[in-house]
Amino acid sequence: MLCGMQAHDGPLTRLRKSHEQSVLDLLRKHGPLSRAELGTHSGLSRTTLYDIVAGLVEGGAVVASTPPAEVRRRGRPVEKLSLNPDAGEAIGIDFARRAVHVSAVNVAHEMIGSASEAHAADLPWAQRADIAERLLGTLGGSGQAGPARNGPAEGPRPGTLRLGSLSAIGVGVVGPITDPGGAEARALSIDGLPGLLRERFGVPVLLDNNTRLAALAEAVWGAASDGGDVLYLRLSHGVGGGLVVGGSLHRGMYGMSGEFGHITVDPQGAPCECGGTGCLETVASLDAVLHRYRSAGGRAEDIAAFLSAAAAGDRIAHAVLEQVGTDIGMVLAAVSNAVGPGVIVIGGELAQAGAALIEPVERALRTHVMPMVRNQVRVRRATLGDAGSALGGIALVLHESPLLSRYPQPVTEELAWTQ
Amino acid sequence: MLCGMQAHDGPLTRLRKSHEQSVLDLLRKHGPLSRAELGTHSGLSRTTLYDIVAGLVEGGAVVASTPPAEVRRRGRPVEKLSLNPDAGEAIGIDFARRAVHVSAVNVAHEMIGSASEAHAADLPWAQRADIAERLLGTLGGSGQAGPARNGPAEGPRPGTLRLGSLSAIGVGVVGPITDPGGAEARALSIDGLPGLLRERFGVPVLLDNNTRLAALAEAVWGAASDGGDVLYLRLSHGVGGGLVVGGSLHRGMYGMSGEFGHITVDPQGAPCECGGTGCLETVASLDAVLHRYRSAGGRAEDIAAFLSAAAAGDRIAHAVLEQVGTDIGMVLAAVSNAVGPGVIVIGGELAQAGAALIEPVERALRTHVMPMVRNQVRVRRATLGDAGSALGGIALVLHESPLLSRYPQPVTEELAWTQ
Known part of the structure; x- marks a missing residue:
């Protein structure tokens, strides 16, 4: 073999994610669909589709609802599935030197909101993470943000950010900086941060230099x-x-x-x-x-x-x-x-x-x-101003999560594929 | 919407390619599988799977065979599907100044072979393409290369490169070069080349500078x-x-x-x-x-x-x-x-x-x-020597074709995804 597939997930996990992506894509494009319609469009078997949809509903990314009685023509009402507008798909956090900035988008890739709070330069990570969590709880309305799986299953509460369907968090930090001595000289090591955030939010954490994330945000939503x-x-x-x-x-x-x-x-x-x-x-x-x-x-x-x-x-x-x-x-x-x-x-x-x-x-x-x-x-x-790096964190997630790794199509492909 | 999926293919084409990729991946990993086994592993419905497999068999990427009688336990023999070792998955061609270099890999990503032929510097593209096609026909044995769909369906002939399952061709050329004047001054414009190759081989053509392709080949198979x-x-x-x-x-x-x-x-x-x-x-x-x-x-x-x-x-x-x-x-x-x-x-x-x-x-x-x-x-x-750019053409196809765009996983993901 010259080369082989390299993947961090097993083939079944990748396959499942690919199926999840198909279902989310179809709901993004077509709006609410019944399970039967999803089956037709996706080509997935009834068993596979049932399983994939159950996971998405449990995670809060998708909600099931039944149209009002007057719309029903006959027989049993058909349940429709749709994207949950209050489900956080991706969150960006910028841990700047003296402030925390957060932003979030939902599963339809619509901005839920942004928030910031200043703090002392020497504040420990756990307290910075507290600020981030509290700020996220203020996004989208008055509700508290928190993992959806922790409580009993509830319908979507409008204006409340649900984190249960988060695919990942993109986090900007000051550093890795320009030289190792400087990195070691920093008052706060970032060593414990990814684990802390992963434990708190239960999803993968993508960490990067916040200047680099500002670059990404300018590319996706700013000057470029x-x-x-x-x-x-x-x-x-x-x-x-x-x-x-x-x-x-x-x-x-x-x-x-x-x-x-x-x-x-x-x-x-x-x-x-x-x-x-x-x-x-x-x-x-x-x-x-x-x-x-x-x-x-x-x-x-x-x-x-x-x-x-x-x-x-x-x-x-x-x-x-x-x-x-x-x-x-x-x-x-x-x-x-x-x-x-x-x-x-x-x-x-x-x-x-x-x-x-x-x-x-x-x-x-x-x-x-x-x-x-x-x-x-x-x-x-x-x-983009101060929010740039938090927005960059979201862009990082949208580009790098397995669900969305091919979004958007690189410009290079447009140049290369000859029709 | 902040942003949406951008794709060159429609969702159904992408879905079909994704299903094809799943089936090819499973055959690469597990070796020969029955349709029932493929159904279990892939999660695809019987109808979808039948359709996908039929396309892959017709294209020559997959072959169906029945185990010898003595192996059968009882009842009707179960047909097994496997990758066709003589099916060209990707071809690389380097149109250098005075020579054509070709290389090919099969659907299992094994090198089928490489070949070269020198020619005069002013040879027209059509004749260079003739050389490339003839050289490709010599790869893997004595047979003639040609689109599999042109003739009646045949079983695989060992040692014959079948192009019917090609996903794309990666082509290196001298240029785009360092300045527009120089580009225009070249004896041969490349304008007609992609269309010529697409017509001849019936698949997308990825074109790039051959120095750049040599870089890719060094990264994939050479010094790096x-x-x-x-x-x-x-x-x-x-x-x-x-x-x-x-x-x-x-x-x-x-x-x-x-x-x-x-x-x-x-x-x-x-x-x-x-x-x-x-x-x-x-x-x-x-x-x-x-x-x-x-x-x-x-x-x-x-x-x-x-x-x-x-x-x-x-x-x-x-x-x-x-x-x-x-x-x-x-x-x-x-x-x-x-x-x-x-x-x-x-x-x-x-x-x-x-x-x-x-x-x-x-x-x-x-x-x-x-x-x-x-x-x-x-x-x-x-x-890598002279073959570098043709090998780079193959690497380009393996990285950029829709079937294999996520192969291999970028190193950056390993660095970024915190466990």
């Missing part, structure tokens, strides 16, 4: 939602980013991708916290920009003051942004030549400088990118 | 077959490459990814054919290396002579390789920081210089890559 692969660059206290490739967030072999801040822009440059020399972060982080501005004679207490000066037309500030933007554009060109993104999204505080930064970025990009794509790659500012 | 994302760099007359991300070949938004040869290494460097300045290709192509060698006083008629000199310990040659390797390592570090590959594979003629090139590449790479992965990223020489 019109499709295509995305290069997301975040210019903040650190310089990082993320890549969305073929409709999926790209993690890299060691969870270390999107480290645009540590691409060398000057081999003779300043030492970087990562241990390297002349990394982009040494010239484009907020501190580096402030330092360069002050060294050139500018006066600003913080980055807000610098941005105000730039907005007021301060020539030193513009010169600094011109230099920084050129270095950024060079790095973006190198990455673009390697990866070929459709859209480049720039977020983080420095992006608020607007055209004074974006224009030199675009000039340098277009000078160094392959001529064939010079006028095709688009550069845009990020549009 | 131990898994993980791959950065493949080809150092030849041009400098190009490919990225394998999450188990799939990455194309980029405009089919322009893996253009490592056009990443700037010296903004004040030599003009490049692409229109840029100081691209890696201006220092690392075979011509550039020869030019630098001669400028430094070295004497070599061609790259073979240069490689011989280097192998014999020529100091000028080693100094040139040291400089070139350093530039290559810088570019590989930048791309690694962005993409996070597990393995870097270096192919093309210049890779034959061995350690004299690879060592400076590795030094520069480790100096400029993120410290966290400094000792994890592996650099290797390519191991």
Whole structure:
């Protein structure tokens, strides 16, 4: 054998999930259907279908209801099955440094809601998880969120998020960060977090860097939602980013991708916290920009003051942004030549400088990118704010859960399949 | 709706393909099965299963046979279904500049064989397709390859490649190349090729750059077959490459990814054919290396002579390789920081210089890559030769056909799914 199927689940589990997906797909497309209609459309045997539907109803993803008496023509009323609009299909949680952000979508992929709460930077994980659970309980109405299997089976209560049909939770955290020393130096290790969340919600937990999740959210619902692969660059206290490739967030072999801040822009440059020399972060982080501005004679207490000066037309500030933007554009060109993104999204505080930064970025990009794509790659500012990473967590679940791993179809297939 | 399923096929076609996949999977795992056993394992209704099996038998992917009389216990013999070892599941064709290479695997994913034939550079596509078809006919034995549906149904003939159950053909071509002018200047446009092949073989055609397909093949069966994302760099007359991300070949938004040869290494460097300045290709192509060698006083008629000199310990040659390797390592570090590959594979003629090139590449790479992965990223020489791109065509089909799009499971899922 050259190669064989590799799967984490056994064939029966995969088959069951495939059948569940078929049934959910049919209910999404056709609306309420009887068991007989589901049988006809799905091609599943009566026994298999009964079993699959029972599991979906028990999990809360699907609800059974009988049409009102006056609609019945004759004989026994036929029960119809439909998606439960209050069933949480996927939840996103962003554990930022000093706040928890949550978002949820239902089984029809409609947004149920988002919520946030600030907290102290040193709050332990268990209490952060408490906040997340409480915030989720507020979504969709007044009810308490909780595993549906814990209590007696009830009909759907409008406005109450039911977690029993959750397929997974997507979670953003600060880190894995740019170097192992830094990771170990963090006040809070994330080691216990996945187990804690898995125990609390009873479903798989997908964990990723929250900057990377913000990249995914920009690709799915933000500045790059019109499709295509995305290069997301975040210019903040650190310089990082993320890549969305073929409709999926790209993690890299060691969870270390999107480290645009540590691409060398000057081999003779300043030492970087990562241990390297002349990394982009040494010239484009907020501190580096402030330092360069002050060294050139500018006066600003913080980055807000610098941005105000730039907005007021301060020539030193513009010169600094011109230099920084050129270095950024060079790095973006190198990455673009390697990866070929459709859209480049720039977020983080420095992006608020607007055209004074974006224009030199675009000039340098277009000078160094392959001529064939010079006028095709688009550069845009990020549009999602604080909720970005929690939304990214949901997008991660929708893309990676076994139920939805092929959603949406990667753009690459459209390009490749010749009709 | 935030988002919905997007699919190229209708739901019924997708469902049918999913059922076909289930049946083929079961036969791969269990060996020969009766219809009743298939029904039990698959959960499909008798009617659906009969229909699916009939299609697979008609297409030649599955064969029905009755065990010998002495094995029968009682009553009517039970027909068993099994995969047809002579059924081509996927074919790869590399239309190189002056040769056609073909390879094929059967429905059990076993290699049926490979074959090559040289031709003149200006041979029209129709005649190149003739060569490909003839070469395919020689695979697996003496029989003629051809669509199984064209003739009366026959049992499998051992040693004859049957194309009736082909899911797709993966095809490598020279291009899309590095600039549009160059593409238009090619003697042969590829415009008519996909239609020609589709008409001849009656299945979808997946077309890609053959360097990129070589990258995929190295990832699946070559130097990087131990898994993980791959950065493949080809150092030849041009400098190009490919990225394998999450188990799939990455194309980029405009089919322009893996253009490592056009990443700037010296903004004040030599003009490049692409229109840029100081691209890696201006220092690392075979011509550039020869030019630098001669400028430094070295004497070599061609790259073979240069490689011989280097192998014999020529100091000028080693100094040139040291400089070139350093530039290559810088570019590989930048791309690694962005993409996070597990393995870097270096192919093309210049890779034959061995350690004299690879060592400076590795030094520069480790100096400029993120410290966290400094000792994890592996650099290797390519191991597949001329057949690489045709094998890559097969890998493309196995990864991208609807039947096998989830094979193998991306490594990223292993990292992400918390148990």
